[in-house]
Amino acid sequence: MHPSLINPAVVGYICAMGLALAYLVQRQELVHRIAVLVTLAAWAAHSVALIVRAVELGAPPLGSLSDAISVGVWVIVALELMIEHRTGVRILGAFVLPIVVLLSLKATTARPATLAPALASAWISIHIALAMVGFAAFVFNFVGALMYLLQEHQLKAKRPGAFYYRLPALETLDRLTFRTLALGFPFLTVGLILGAMWARTAWGSTLAFDPLAFFSLVAWVIYAGNLAGRAAGGWHGRRAAYFAIFGFAALVLTLGAGFFLPGRHGS
């Protein structure tokens, strides 16, 4: 990462997270508006940092895992602003921005990465870009599922608590998880296929899986099951929400494997 530019973005995301959480507690309109503005400003700084990084590299900043995560964060924030604007779910930031902050801190503190030379190729850039867009969509799939379970629990328990007042209708949340699943899945699928094709040309075997690839396949199976269940089996609500959370857990393990376990994806 380009430190002088990425740091303002990270600091901005941290401020925006603080404001979004303050809005969750206090629900002051002004706080929400400032939170959105700060998020936008941080995202703009982040965009500039990514462009500078791309110019430095002479290639899209997708070569190392921390660069890729940074791009993923950039997509997540863009989606957050867009979904919040379109659905009117104003507390989305309070759920998504903590994830954004965790990821960007991890991306900036990771060792400066040198990529395994086998990974330097245009195909690999596309593989990573698609995987990151998919990942970003699944962040919202996860957050929507979490919000659904919270609201569903409150409605079943018949004791309206803080979240009852702040969360939108169950139907809205179920629709959000379904749409993000439908958005993320094709990206993840094509990303994985490209990865496997690359593995075949680079290492001579489609099944030359490292830990990252293994967990991402697990995540893909869970998401495929969830999507099939929703499309054909009438899955919805709680069951679909649990699967969204399992799938995201597998994605977190995928990232964890990339960062902490030795493998062909480098670190």
Add this chain to the structure above:
Amino acid sequence: MPLFVAGLSHKNAPVGLREQLAVEEDKLRELLRDIQSDGVLPELVVLSTCNRVEVYGVAEAPGEARAAAFRHLCRYRGLDLGAVEPVLYTHLDSEAVRHAFRVAASLDSMMIGEPQILGQVKDAFALAQACETVGPRLHTLFSQAFSVAKRVRTETDIARHAVSVSFAAVELAKKIFAGLAGRAVLLIGAGKMSELAAKHLVEQGAFPVYVTNRTWARAQDLARALSGVAVPWDEMETALASVDIVVTSTGAREPVVRAAAVARVMQGRRGRPLFFIDIAVPRDVEPGVDGLDDVYRYDIDDLKQVVDANLRERAREAERAETLIEREVAKFLTRQGDVEVVPTIVSLRAHLEEIRVAEVKRALARLPEATPETRAALDALSSAMINKILHAPITKLRESSRAGAGRSWREAVHELFGLGRRS
């Protein structure tokens, strides 16, 4: 001259006394004129609702003015002033401003956040304006009170959550369904409360409404009243399969909606939620349906629990509203210094403008061949002169008033320019 509020409200006076003192609108006109003819209250607004009777005014001697106002009020209602006097409260200046803001913002209401009070205050103010008992002081006070009330309403959630059982049910429905437009409602049994709940749902766009009852004629009557469709009692399960919200209120001793039936119905719904609002006692819907996915059942106690939670939420929001009002009161008081001298500034400007217009007209009468450019130049020249001349005196008036010495300067300006006695 001090600003004051005097009166009684649900906080300190029993309903027996309030209802005796309340005045209806046509009487209020007479009353306003009578009080003003005493000459102790140059400005006056009377607010009379079932929860409060208050006199807002500006007077040299507030104590005397209060006595005069309530003497008239008591005379109208045939009451003894001695019986009312001990419960009256009086707020002066900053306290009066705070009180006016709190009343308009519904913080002083019996049900905090209830929306009617603002309308009532607006009506009282409009009436006093029509009777010409409102001067600049009360005008600024009330217009500010209205804008503060609006801010409280938009910036806090004080009036957001339902405090009646039937509205709480509608709100719950909105937490389950994304919008109520086009959601079908089934009414089982016919009670006043369920009819009310159904009406609220229909107002939010719910449609169509089905009504079923053991007595077919009763079902038809209610269906007609709600522009709905009557459904025979033994076809209830079929109706359950197609609706989204069910309101029950039969007088049956045993539940009329069984968990087993609901379980059957849910299988064909492909996850569409079903919401039971059970207002009947004893209950009409078997509590066992709680164990089914996508079924939400609220009985009367559950709804009351929601209302209680809403009330607590309102109380929390009211605290935020109080801080907002404190800030607005402080702002109002600093600005008020200016307001005191505004009438003087306005009449000074009007006076000089009158002279200017007359002189320009005279000059132009002597210049019949003046081009439009010349006319415009004359106009601009004279306006500029007036503004330059007025700048220093107006600044001085504002400053002195903020420093608390507005009065002597005001009088001096009136004397010097011959502005007449009215201040």
